[in-house]
Amino acid sequence: MRLLPHPAAADIELTEVLRALSDPVRLAVVGRLAVRGEMSCSDAGDELGVHKSTASHHYRTLREAGVVLTKQEGRLHLMSLRRADLDARFPGLLDAVLTACSPWPSPVAEPCDQAP
Amino acid sequence: MRLLPHPAAADIELTEVLRALSDPVRLAVVGRLAVRGEMSCSDAGDELGVHKSTASHHYRTLREAGVVLTKQEGRLHLMSLRRADLDARFPGLLDAVLTACSPWPSPVAEPCDQAP
DNA sequence: CGTATAGTTGGATTGTTGTCAAACAATTAG
């Protein structure tokens, strides 16, 4: 099992995280990871509407921003949110984003009472 | 007193807000607005290290994303954070960002002494 | 009126980003 290159928790930068989260495709990936936990790239990228190389590029952006952790197991690349690191560094940020972007039954917040 | 064109509260998009906040210059402006409340563009852009036209571009980006409200009074353009709109649409997001980017002690909990 | 102040706009430049397609690499299944 190999770990891909990641920034250390202390090196995660706010602007990088915000920028990583500011793309609809990446936001969708993050939303899925929040709901389903660790996922392979192919699962995370399913029905995303972009080419697999484009998805791969987004995965790298998320990883390099410190939003997700990616480990290689066999031929799968398993991604998961760096919740603890993000919460420690930017308290409440990830939860707020997930609450704001979630069209799925949310693990992080109460169900939406009013549709936007 | 004129109001510049803004998106309606309901039309503020998460990705647009995150993108607007993902630039260091704009984040600095937002941080100042959070601490000092309504400010003119020249005050907000003071010591920012960019040309005034560049700052102006950033103001427009913030305004068009729905992060700030800009009204024209005389020859001043007064900017303020759209706190209520942002909190209603993305609860906790702005506070989390301000907490994360703030070099000052608790600027978020501090009530404005000079309300508009 | 003329001049200073506050800010926007347009052009130019330089760099970044999102996208696809094709090729590649690594692991697993037959």
Added chain:
DNA sequence: CTAATTGTTTGACAACAATCCAACTATACG
């Protein structure tokens, strides 16, 4: 070994973004 699966990498390209400078508008001050 061969073929399928699972992604990454590279190249190309158009769109966007950040920056500066110069010119411009609009208001205020003498």
